[in-house]
Amino acid sequence: MELTTDQREGVAVLHVTGRLTMAAAGELKAAVDREVAAGRTLVVVDLGDTAFLDSSGLGALVGGLRSARAAGGDLRIARVGAQVRTVLELTTMDRVLRPYADVEDAVGDRR
Amino acid sequence: MRQQLVLRVVVVLTLVLGVNYIAWRWLESVNWSAWWIAVPLVIAETYSLVDVALFGTTMWRARRRDDPPPPPRDLTVDVFVTTYNEPVELVMRTAEAARDIAYPHRTWVLDDGSRPELAAAARAAGVGYIERSEDWTDRPRHAKAGNLNNALFATEGEFLLILDADQIPEPEILDRVLGYFADPGVALVQTPQFFTNVTGADPLGSQAPLFYGPIQQGKDGWNAAFFCGSNAVLRRDALMQLGLVGYVRETERSVREALHASRRLLARAQRSAPDAEQAAVLHEVQQAAARALAALDAGEPLSDVTYGFQREVDAISAQVVARDVASIQDDLAAIAALPIARDDEIGAVVVDEPALARLADREWSPLGAIESVQALVRAVDVDRSSEAQAVMPVATLSVTEDMATAMRLHALGWRTVYHHESLAHGLAPEDLGTMMTQRLRWAQGTMQVMLKENPLGVRGLKVGQKLMYFATMWSYLSGFAALVYLAAPIIFLCFGVLPVTAWTVDFFARFIPFFLASQLLFLVAARGVKTWRGQQYALALFPVWIKAVWTAVANVWFGRPLGFAVTPKVRPDGSPSQWRLVWPQLLAMGLLVVAALIGIVRQSMGLAWWVGTAVNLVWVVYDLVVLSVVVQALRYRGFTGPEATPPASARRRGIA
Numbered sequence: 001m002e003l004t005t006d007q008r009e010g011v012a013v014l015h016v017t018g019r020l021t022m023a024a025a026g027e028l029k030a031a032v033d034r035e036v037a038a039g040r041t042l043v044v045v046d047l048g049d050t051a052f053l054d055s056s057g058l059g060a061l062v063g064g065l066r067s068a069r070a071a072g073g074d075l076r077i078a079r080v081g082a083q084v085r086t087v088l089e090l091t092t093m094d095r096v097l098r099p100y101a102d103v104e105d106a107v108g109d110r111r
Numbered sequence: 112m113r114q115q116l117v118l119r120v121v122v123v124l125t126l127v128l129g130v131n132y133i134a135w136r137w138l139e140s141v142n143w144s145a146w147w148i149a150v151p152l153v154i155a156e157t158y159s160l161v162d163v164a165l166f167g168t169t170m171w172r173a174r175r176r177d178d179p180p181p182p183p184r185d186l187t188v189d190v191f192v193t194t195y196n197e198p199v200e201l202v203m204r205t206a207e208a209a210r211d212i213a214y215p216h217r218t219w220v221l222d223d224g225s226r227p228e229l230a231a232a233a234r235a236a237g238v239g240y241i242e243r244s245e246d247w248t249d250r251p252r253h254a255k256a257g258n259l260n261n262a263l264f265a266t267e268g269e270f271l272l273i274l275d276a277d278q279i280p281e282p283e284i285l286d287r288v289l290g291y292f293a294d295p296g297v298a299l300v301q302t303p304q305f306f307t308n309v310t311g312a313d314p315l316g317s318q319a320p321l322f323y324g325p326i327q328q329g330k331d332g333w334n335a336a337f338f339c340g341s342n343a344v345l346r347r348d349a350l351m352q353l354g355l356v357g358y359v360r361e362t363e364r365s366v367r368e369a370l371h372a373s374r375r376l377l378a379r380a381q382r383s384a385p386d387a388e389q390a391a392v393l394h395e396v397q398q399a400a401a402r403a404l405a406a407l408d409a410g411e412p413l414s415d416v417t418y419g420f421q422r423e424v425d426a427i428s429a430q431v432v433a434r435d436v437a438s439i440q441d442d443l444a445a446i447a448a449l450p451i452a453r454d455d456e457i458g459a460v461v462v463d464e465p466a467l468a469r470l471a472d473r474e475w476s477p478l479g480a481i482e483s484v485q486a487l488v489r490a491v492d493v494d495r496s497s498e499a500q501a502v503m504p505v506a507t508l509s510v511t512e513d514m515a516t517a518m519r520l521h522a523l524g525w526r527t528v529y530h531h532e533s534l535a536h537g538l539a540p541e542d543l544g545t546m547m548t549q550r551l552r553w554a555q556g557t558m559q560v561m562l563k564e565n566p567l568g569v570r571g572l573k574v575g576q577k578l579m580y581f582a583t584m585w586s587y588l589s590g591f592a593a594l595v596y597l598a599a600p601i602i603f604l605c606f607g608v609l610p611v612t613a614w615t616v617d618f619f620a621r622f623i624p625f626f627l628a629s630q631l632l633f634l635v636a637a638r639g640v641k642t643w644r645g646q647q648y649a650l651a652l653f654p655v656w657i658k659a660v661w662t663a664v665a666n667v668w669f670g671r672p673l674g675f676a677v678t679p680k681v682r683p684d685g686s687p688s689q690w691r692l693v694w695p696q697l698l699a700m701g702l703l704v705v706a707a708l709i710g711i712v713r714q715s716m717g718l719a720w721w722v723g724t725a726v727n728l729v730w731v732v733y734d735l736v737v738l739s740v741v742v743q744a745l746r747y748r749g750f751t752g753p754e755a756t757p758p759a760s761a762r763r764r765g766i767a
Contacts, residue, residue, distance in 0.1 A: 021479070021480030022478075022480040023481060026385050054479070055471075055475075056435050056477045058439065059436075066445050066446050070445070090469055091436075091439075091460070091466050091470070092460050092462070093462075095457075095460060096446075096456070
C-alpha cells in the first residue's frame with residue numbers, strides 16, 4: 001500500500017493506493033491519528049485506487065473513525081471500488097462508513 | 112558363447128592393465144612441481160579408465176535376443192507420430208506409413224504446432240489428429256514429453272508405438288515386437304534408429320552402430336535397455352503407473368519443499384512484521400507448518416496432512432478476522448457512547464456468521480496480505496495446479512524425456528527389451544549446425560537427469576542398472592578430459608613442462624599394454640561395426656559436451672534456461688557461418704600444429720629431451736587425426752547418394 005496525504009484547513013485527505021490489508025492497516029491507523037492530533041479532524045480516505053480491503057483494513061478504518069469522532073470530527077470514505085463495497089455491505093458497515101462518490105462531496109458535506 | 116568369453120577375457124585384461132597403469136601414475140609419476148597440468152592430466156586419465164571400466168561392464172552381459180513369439184491377435188495399439196514444426200509432407204509420409212502398419216492399430220499425428228493444414232492432411236489420410244488441450248494454456252508445455260502425455264489421455268490403446276516425425280516404419284514393425292509383451296513384466300521394446308540419408312563415410316557421425324547394437328545389447332543384459340524416444344513400443348499400464356507414482360512423489364516433494372522453505376521465510380517475516388499481532392499470526396502459521404512436516408515424516412498420508420494444514424491456516428485466518436471484528440465492535444461501541452449524536456446507524460451494524468466466514472476464506476483472508484503465507488498455502492496442496500495434468504506418465508524432468516522415463520520404469524521393477532532389427536528408418540541432420548544442436552540437446556538432457564536424479568541414488572534400481580545409466584552420463588563428461596588431452600602436449604612442446612615425471616621404460620611398459628588392450632576391447636565389442644567415427648566425435652565435440660554440462664548445471668542448480676532448441680529436420684538454407692560453430696576445434700588444431708613446430712625447433716636446438724618430444728609429437732598427430740573429422744563435416748554438403756542400409760546384424764529378418 002502507498003499512502004499520500006493532502007492537508008487543508010481542518011481537513012486531511014488520505015489517498016490509499018494498492019491493497020488495504022493486515023500488512024497496511026497499522027500504517028493507515030497511525031496516519032489518521034496523526035492528522036486528528038494535528039487538528040485536521042475531518043479525515044477523508046480516498047479509496048479510488050484501493051484494489052482490495054480485508055477485515056484488518058476495515059478495522060483500521062473504523063479505528064480511525066473512532067479517533068476522529070472522539071476529537072469531534074469525522075472519517076469519511078470516498079470513491080470505493082467493487083471489492084471494497086462488497087466487504088462494506090457484507091458487514092453492514094456501509095451504514096456507518098457511507099461511501100461518498102468523490103472526495104469533494106465528502107469534504108463539502110460538513111454536518 | 113565363445114565370443115562372449117573372449118570379450119570377458121579382454122575386459123578383465125584391460126581393467127587389470129588399466130589399474131596397473133593408473134595406480135602407477137598416481138603413486139609414482141605425477142610431476143608435482145608442474146601440478147597445474149600434471150594433476151588435471153592424471154585425473155583425465157583416471158576418468159578414461161573409469162569410462163573403459165563402465166564400457167567393459169556394459170559389454171559383460173551383452174545379450175543377443177532370439178525372435179520373440181508372434182503377437183496375440185487381440186491387442187489394441189495406438190501409433191503416435193510426434194511433430195512440432197516439421198514440414199507437413201515429411202510428417203504425412205511417416206503418418207501414412209504408420210497407417211499402413213500391418214497389425215491392427217489406430218494412428219495419430221501428435222501436432223505440437225497445432226497446424227490446421229496438418230490437421231486437414233491427417234483427416235484426408237484417414238489418421239487421427241491430436242493437439243494440446245486447453246489445460247496446457249499458460250502452463251509448462253514440457254516439449255515432447257508434454258505432447259505424449261497430452262495424447263495419452265486422449266487415446267486408449269494398451270500399447271503405444273512412438274515415432275518421430277521423420278522415422279518411417281516398416282509395415283511389420285508391430286508384428287515383430289509385440290510378442291515380447293507376452294511377458295507381463297515388459298514395459299518397453301526399443302528398436303534401433305537408422306538413418307537412410309547418410310553416406311558410407313558418415314561425416315557427421317549420425318549412425319550410432321555401437322549404441323544401437325553392442326551397447327544397447329549390453330544394457331539389455333542388465334535389464335537396462337534404454338528408451339530412445341522413437342521407434343519404441345510402450346505398455347500403457349506401465350506408463351500410467353509411472354504417472355501415478357510420479358504424481359504422488361512429486362506432490363510430496365513439492366509439499367515438503369514448501370514446508371521446509373516456509374520455516375525460514377516465516378521466521379524472516381516475523382522479524383520484519385509491522386506489529387506484534389502479525390508476528391504472532393506468523394508464528395502460529397509456522398507452528399502449523401512444523402506440525403505438518405512432522406506428520407509427513409511420521410508417514411501420515413499426504414492428503415490428510417495437506418488437508419489438515421489447510422484447515423489450520425483457515426482457523427488462524429478466522430481468528431484474525433474475529434479479532435478484527437471484535438476491535439471494530441469495540442470501536443463502534445465507543446463511538447456510540449460519544450456525546451455527539453450522528454445520523455448514522457451504529458446500532459444496526461451486525462457482522463453475522465456468513466460475513467465472518469466470507470472474510471476469513473481464502474480469497475479475502477487477512478493472511479493473504481502476507482505473501483509468504485499465501486505462497487505456502489498454495490504450495491501445500493495436492494492438486495498440482497501449476498501443471499496441465501496432475502498425472503504426467505512420460506517423465507518431464509529433462510529436455511530428453513526418454514532416458515528419465517526408462518529409468519523410472521526400471522526403478523519400479525519393469526523390464527525393457529532391446530530388439531536389434533531395423534524396423535523404421537529416419538532422416539539424420541545433414542549439416543554440422545543441426546547435428547551439433549541435436550547432440551547438445553541429448554547431452555543436456557542426460558546431464559539434467561544425472562543432476563536431478565542421479566541413478567546411483569535412485570531407489571529400486573539394481574546395481575547393474577544404476578551402472579548402465581551412470582555409464583551413459585559419465586561418458587558425457589568427456590569434454591573436460593578432451594581439453595586436458597589437447598592441452599598437455601601443447602604445453603610440453605612449447606614450454607618443456609612435463610606432466611609425467613618421466614617418459615621412461617616404466618611409462619611405456621604400463622601405458623602401451625593398457626592402450627592396446629582397450630583398443631582391442633572396442634574392436635571385439637563392436638563385432639565388426641565401424642566405431643571410429645563415434646570415437647572421433649567423442650573427443651572432437653568437446654566444446655559441445657562442456658557446454659552441455661555447464662548449461663545443465665546452471666539450469667538445475669541455478670534455475671537458468673537451457674536455451675533449448677528443437678532439432679530442425681530440414682537443412683537450413685545457406686550457412687556461411689558454419690566455421691564459427693567449430694572455432695574451438697579449429698583453434699585447437701592450429702595450436703597443435705604450432706606447438707609441433709615449436710617442439711621440433713626446441714628439439715633441434717637441444718632444448719628438449721628427444722623421448723618427450725617424440726611422445727608428444729605422436730600425441731599431437733593422434734589429436735589432429737581425431738579433430739580432422741570436424742573439417743570433413745564442414746566440407747560435407749548434404750546427402751545425395753543412394754540410401755544407406757543398416758549393418759548386417761540389424762537387417763530386417765522378415766516375419767518369422
